[in-house]
Amino acid sequence: MAKQILVVDPDDASRAQIVSKLETNQIRALEATDGRQALEVAHDARPDLVVTELVLGDITGLNLCRRLREDPALDPMPVVVLSRYADEVDRILCFELGVDDFVPKPFSANELVARLKAILRRPPARANTTAAPGAHGAAPPRPGEVRIGDLVVEATPRELQILAELVRQEGRVVSREEILERVWEPGTTATPRTVDAHIKALRRKLGRARDCIRTIRGIGYRYEPIPGKPISTPA
Structure with a gap:
């Protein structure tokens, strides 16, 4: 089954660029233009990964990340943040919320997709323990x-x-x-x-x-x- 990635960006051109590159790589792209729409799509489609701009029209990208992380039905859905405006404090806040990667704009679409595919390939974490699970x-x-x-x-x-x-x-x-x-x-x-x-x-x-x-x-x-x-x- 093809992987699904939700792309959240109010900028039509930026969103279209990402969607086109994902589809070229046989990854199904879902789209949202703001945070509330993103949450609806995430609940309905359960994508394998979310890519979101930090600056959204209704709620901030940070709030979206927080709500994705606080919702037990969606966490641990990987999240990657894009932005041209974020400073170091914003980036650190993103990582504290559990964001998997931060990509500054402008970006190479090829590199972005390579990063996303690497995250999708990532195996579940497994610890060597002194006791077996359970x-x-x-x-x-x-x-x-x-x-x-x-x-x-x-x-x-x-x-x-x-x-x-x-x-x-x-x-x-x-x-x-x-x-x-x-x-x-x-x-x-x-x-x-x-x-x-x-x-x-x-x-x-x-x-x-x-x-x-x-x-x-x-x-x-x-x-x-x-x-x-x-x-x-x-x-």
């Missing part, structure tokens, strides 16, 4: 969830990938640059501060289990298992 009689975590002991946390695909990478290298300090290399696609505009933003968002979701991710100042992060609380992610 251990101790618990139901295995669903897609978009991670289980630490009896705590079940919803996370974005990117956050799950970061956590899986840290767990895979349990006890070792993993630099921000290494996380970027292993988790993001080649040619990404993400920076070490992007990694920090994702870690911050992930820790906030982990709540009382947040201390399993330790900050090693000036270097990166280290995963330290919590005694008696095995971690598992979707298979």
